[in-house]
Amino acid sequence: MEERLRKIYARSNSAIALKVIQGHFATSQSHITHYFDMTTMKTRCAEAENVASALAQKYELSTPVDTIVCLDGLEVIGAFLAEELTKAGIHSMNAHQTIYVITPEFSYNGQMMFRDNLQPMVKGKNVVILIGSITTGKTLQKSIESILYYGGIIQGVSAVFSAVAKVAGVEVNTIFTKKDLPDYESYKPAECPLCRNRVKLDAMVNSFGYSKL
Template sequence: MEKRMFKVYAKNDEKIQLKVIPGHFVTSQSHITHYMDMTTMKTRCAEAGRIAAVLAQRYEATTPVDSIICLDGLEVVGAFLAEELAQAGVLSMNAHKTIYIVTPEFHQNGQILFRDNIQHMIRNRNVVILMGSITTGVTLHQCMESVLYYGGKIQGVSAIFSAVNKVAGIEINAVFHKQDIPNYESYHAQNCPMCKKQEKIDAIVNGYGYSKL
C-alpha cells in the first residue's frame, strides 16, 4: 500500500503534508477510493501543533470554547488547539477558565457516551468537535446528537480532512477537503463501482488506522 502513497500539501501551511493512498477501502459507512494516513499528524508534536494553528484561525476571538471533543485519537491535536485558542484570547466560560480535552466512549451498539465523571465537561459548555476524517458525516452526526443530549452547545466542528462541507447545518472547519484529493470518491456499499468491477478490498479503515485484507 505504501508504494502508491502520495502527499498533498495544505494551502495555508505547506509544512502540513497529508499522506494519501489510493485503492479500495471500506469504512463502517462507505467504500472510499483513498485512505488518508494521519498517523504522524496525530503523534508528532510539531505536526499536531501546525494543524492546531490552522484550525484555530476559525475560532480566534469570535467563539467561546469550554471543551474540545476529540475523536479518532486526536487528543494531541486537541491539546495544541486548546493552547492556540487560549493564547488567542478565546474565552472559556467555565469556572476554571480553561479548556477541557474530552474523549467520548463508543458503546458496542455504536452509541457515543460520556460517563458521569465527564458529563460536567459537556453540560452547558461551549463545545468544539475535533475529528481526523469526515467521510459521510454519520459518525459526526452521532457525536453531535450525543453532545446535545448531554446538554452541550456545539460551537464548531473541525477536522483534518472532510469530504463534506456541512453536517446538520454546521460548516466543517477542515485543513483538507475533498477537492484537494484527485479523484476522491465515497460510495455506499451497495453502489460501489469498485465492488461491481470485482476490485479487491485493500483494507478496512477507521479513524485509528487500517487493517489490510
C-alpha cells in the same frame, strides 16, 4: 500498498502534509477510494501543533470554547488546539477559565457516551468537536446529537479532511477538502462501482489505521 502513498500539502501551511493512499477501502459505513494516514499528525508534536494552529485560525475571537471533544485519536492535536485558542484570546465560560480536552466512549452500536465524571465538562459547555476525517457526515451527525443530548452547546466542528461543508447545519472548519483531492469518492457498500468491477478491497480502515486483506 505503502508504495502508493503520496503527500498533499495544505494550501494554508506547506508544513502540513496529508498522507494519502489510493485504492479500495472499506469503513464501517462506506467504501472509499483513498485512505488518509494521519498517524504522524496524531503522534508527532511538531505536526500536531501545525495542524492545531491552522484550525485555530478559523475561529472568531468572540467564540467561547470550554471543551474540545476529540474523536479519531486526536488528543495530541486537541491539546495543542486548546493552547492555540487560549493564545488567540478565545475565552472559556466555565468556572476554571480553561479549556477541557476530553475523549468520549462508544458503545457496541456506535453510540457516543460520556461517563459521569466527564459529563460536567459537556453539560452547559461550549463544545468544539475535533475529528480526523469526515466522509458522509453520519458519524459526525451522531456525535453532534449525542453532545446535545448531554447538554453541550456546539460551537464548531474542526477536521483535518472533510468531503462535506456542513453537517446538521454546522459548518465544518477543515484544512483539506475535496478540492485538494478531486478524485476522492465514497460509496454505499451495495452501490460501490469498484465492487461491481470486481476490484478487490485493499484494507479495512478506521481511525486506528488499516488492516490489509
